[in-house]
Amino acid sequence: MINANKTLSLAVMSGKGGVGKTNLSLNLSYALNAGGNSLLLMDCDLGLANLDVLLGISPESNMQDLLISGTKPSDIVIPIEEGKKFDILPAASGVPELVEMDEDMQEMLFSKISKLVGRYQYLVMDLGAGINSTVLSFATIAQMRFVVITPEPTSLTDSYALIKVLHTRHNVSDFNIIVNQATTSKEAKETFDRLNMACEKFLNIKLKNIGFVRYDPAVTEAVRRQIPFLKYAPKSEASRDILNIAVKIQKIRMENMGKLGDRPVIKKFPDLST
Structure with a gap:
């Protein structure tokens, strides 16, 4: 059975760019893997990939090869932490046709990676920003959705728009919020409350406050050095915050193990956040 590890899939998204979503995806993955969990980090910003930049690596092949040349998923996976089963599935940069994949291409991608992702305990999908069709598709198939916001008003309005589209058009009602x-x-808390209030009033849904990551100069320096801040400054405030979020996610996974079995890893899943 491909889902013997009972994979929990997480989609990390944002209404707008520049909120630190990809950096949080990377460091959250490190935090979950540090807890002894096998993990695949999938760059789902298919046309504007930058996980490889944050890690300072240059993949020889990526998801474009998977879709166009028939390359096997296992051939493009890159080990990030040797011996800890922490791998990355890189995307492509500067390939606009991958940003708005049609349904046939999406189905092809999901069918190709389904067996691969089932080998891990966690699948973390770093989605592109905004509400294009590819972002919405990946967000819908995940078991848990994490929306990264900042205190900026534009982040709140764009995140509300993302949540609204997923709720009204795709019947998604469970969202976990990370304030960065x-x-x-x-x-x-005030930032979360503003967004949650709008969603309760106009969409009749409640958001879940899964945690926050404080502003920390160590994060900026880690990005410059192309090192995850959890490795660069493990005792920093930001590192402690991301570890707290990872602990909460691990608890949710353990409490919902019964819901994770006997189903394909890639499909529309039940709500695990209640």
């Missing part, structure tokens, strides 16, 4: 770049825990 908050100066204090109070600011993080």
